[in-house]
Amino acid sequence: MLSRLFFKKSIMKKIKCLEMKSISKSFHGIPANQDINLSIESGEIVGLLGENGAGKTTLMNILYGLYQPDSGQININGNRIRINNPVESISHGIGMVHQHFMLIKNHSVIENIALGYKGTPFFFPKMKIREKVHLFSKKFDFRIDPDKKIWQLSAGEQQRVEIIKALLNGAALLILDEPTSVLTPREIKELISILRGMKAKGHMIIFISHKLDEIMEICDRVIVLQKGKIAGSADTKDTDKKSLARMMVGRDVVFNINKEKLAKGKKVLSVENINVNGDKGLPALNNISFELFENEILGVAGVSGNGQRELAEAITGIRPILSGKVKIKGRDITNKSPRCIYDNGVSHVPEERIRFGIAPGLFLYDNAILKQHHLKKFSSRYFLRYNRIKNHTKTIVNKFKVSTHSINTRVRNLSGGNIQKLILGREVSEQPQLLVASHPTYGLDVGATEFLRKHLLELRKQGSSVLLFSEDLEEIFELCDRIAVIFDGRFMAVLDSDDERLCDIGLMMAGSKKI
Numbered sequence: 099m100l101s102r103l104f105f106k107k108s109i110m111k112k113i114k115c116l117e118m119k120s121i122s123k124s125f126h127g128i129p130a131n132q133d134i135n136l137s138i139e140s141g142e143i144v145g146l147l148g149e150n151g152a153g154k155t156t157l158m159n160i161l162y163g164l165y166q167p168d169s170g171q172i173n174i175n176g177n178r179i180r181i182n183n184p185v186e187s188i189s190h191g192i193g194m195v196h197q198h199f200m201l202i203k204n205h206s207v208i209e210n211i212a213l214g215y216k217g218t219p220f221f222f223p224k225m226k227i228r229e230k231v232h233l234f235s236k237k238f239d240f241r242i243d244p245d246k247k248i249w250q251l252s253a254g255e256q257q258r259v260e261i262i263k264a265l266l267n268g269a270a271l272l273i274l275d276e277p278t279s280v281l282t283p284r285e286i287k288e289l290i291s292i293l294r295g296m297k298a299k300g301h302m303i304i305f306i307s308h309k310l311d312e313i314m315e316i317c318d319r320v321i322v323l324q325k326g327k328i329a330g331s332a333d334t335k336d337t338d339k340k341s342l343a344r345m346m347v348g349r350d351v352v353f354n355i356n357k358e359k360l361a362k363g364k365k366v367l368s369v370e371n372i373n374v375n376g377d378k379g380l381p382a383l384n385n386i387s388f389e390l391f392e393n394e395i396l397g398v399a400g401v402s403g404n405g406q407r408e409l410a411e412a413i414t415g416i417r418p419i420l421s422g423k424v425k426i427k428g429r430d431i432t433n434k435s436p437r438c439i440y441d442n443g444v445s446h447v448p449e450e451r452i453r454f455g456i457a458p459g460l461f462l463y464d465n466a467i468l469k470q471h472h473l474k475k476f477s478s479r480y481f482l483r484y485n486r487i488k489n490h491t492k493t494i495v496n497k498f499k500v501s502t503h504s505i506n507t508r509v510r511n512l513s514g515g516n517i518q519k520l521i522l523g524r525e526v527s528e529q530p531q532l533l534v535a536s537h538p539t540y541g542l543d544v545g546a547t548e549f550l551r552k553h554l555l556e557l558r559k560q561g562s563s564v565l566l567f568s569e570d571l572e573e574i575f576e577l578c579d580r581i582a583v584i585f586d587g588r589f590m591a592v593l594d595s596d597d598e599r600l601c602d603i604g605l606m607m608a609g610s611k612k613i
């Protein structure tokens with residue numbers, strides 16, 4: 099009762115139809131969006147597809163008021179509106195969940211929601227927001243503890259906090275930029291059911307994804323962008339994965355690659371009984387041991403949060419090893435510095451690419467040699483050899499098809515997928531003995547994913563070994579010679595990828611079967 103006296107109701111804004119008309123936007127004279135038309139109606143889920151750098155995020159940032167278009171207009175229910183900043187966008191009923199969450203990790207769910215929530219009252223703000231979170235949790239089956247700190251939540255839970263934030267502000271249209279790339283398969287299912295619930299209640303959703311299966315599953319309609327322009331659109335019931343991929347990339351994409359059988363070479367990596375703690379100081383890896391050989395890809399399958407990140411970080415020198423040993427070609431690299439480990443032939447594509455993979459404010463060419471600046475070919479005495487560095491960068495950009503107008507631009511201006519391509523290019527450019535790759539195809543479009551998978555097989559053929567962490571079982575089975583299943587910091591099995599016992603991989607991942 100008291101709360102009713104003090105608190106405003108958050109009501110979903112009424113939008114029947116939203117249109118973006120002839121939207122164009124350039125950065126430094128290079129077009130990112132050209133003459134784009136997009137419309138969406140109440141109760142519709144529209145997919146936005148396109149290669150890395152096609153202009154999807156730019157278009158949505160315009161709708162959310164982060165960028166101003168050079169030309170074009172936005173209409174809501176037939177009336178032209180102006181969106182100068184996100185506050186105005188929110189006031190029109192538009193909400194956006196960015197690919198990289200914008201939450202403050204040391205604050206609780208309630209505190210994060212209170213930030214930027216107009217309806218936060220002066221009296222009893224916590225009580226009010228807790229009540230709201232409960233309300234939305236019930237309505238959309240969110241299941242979230244409002245008093246937990248953000249750092250204690252999984253990626254899926256953090257995403258739900260972002261969605262609740264948008265809904266509390268009255269969002270009728272929710273923009274989700276690659277929402278599933280950070281989620282586990284179970285969390286993806288939960289998200290899909292939340293989105294279906296929102297659709298049934300009349301919300302409209304714009305869903306950006308590179309995963310064609312998901313797009314086919316939940317979208318009513320798909321719009322495909324190519325190099326900043328509309329390449330086509332289709333109702334999902336009238337199209338299929340292959341046609342969408344062709345529309346996006348302009349050619350047929352191979353979804354299944356056949357790997358050549360290779361005999362394994364000499365031992366490259368040996369991990370002997372290592373024990374490692376996680377971020378919260380509790381054991382994350384429990385006596386893990388395995389070996390990896392030349393010409394071999396070993397996949398680590400498992401539900402995220404079972405020690406994958408800690409294992410990758412322990413091997414590459416980012417996380418201390420409490421006991422046990424890691425050796426590369428017989429040399430002990432346990433607890434050596436990341437640079438020393440790199441110099442021993444170990445490359446790393448990290449899980450959190452923005453935090454650990456690049457320096458966003460530096461130029462492309464600086465980022466292309468982040469761990470290699472001390473190599474003789476890039477520096478002499480105290481000076482960097484910029485000519486060589488720039489040539490090297492150009493080679494990576496061309497080979498990995500990093501879409502950028504110049505290498506003299508800051509990395510933060512690249513699209514998400516293109517940042518990933520640059521990191522991959524850098525990490526494999528020196529033909530590593532071991533590549534530790536965590537979700538290397540996250541955020542890559544179908545064409546780039548195909549290219550990367552072929553490249554990993556090429557590295558394997560040339561004698562490298564790869565330790566591949568992936569949530570995508572199809573990817574694991576397609577690329578790996580052996581598969582380790584991780585659960586609760588332990589390996590449940592390490593088997594050849596054609597071993598029949600792997601039909602129980604689901605049980606092993608859930609911890610209920612050990613081989």
Ligand SMILES: Nc1ncnc2c1ncn2[C@@H]1O[C@H](COP(=O)(O)OP(=O)(O)OP(=O)(O)O)[C@@H](O)[C@H]1O
Nearest residue numbers: 125130150151152153154155156511512513514515
């Ligand atoms: N602030 C900026 N300054 C300069 N260029 C930019 C800026 N933001 C985006 N771009 C450029 O605009 C183009 C489109 O980028 P955008 O992020 O919209 O692509 P995307 O379709 O979202 O790609 P991805 O699938 O990789 O996320 C890219 O070439 C990118 O480098």
Ligand SMILES: [Mg+2]
Nearest residue numbers: 154155513514
């Ligand atoms: Mg993007």
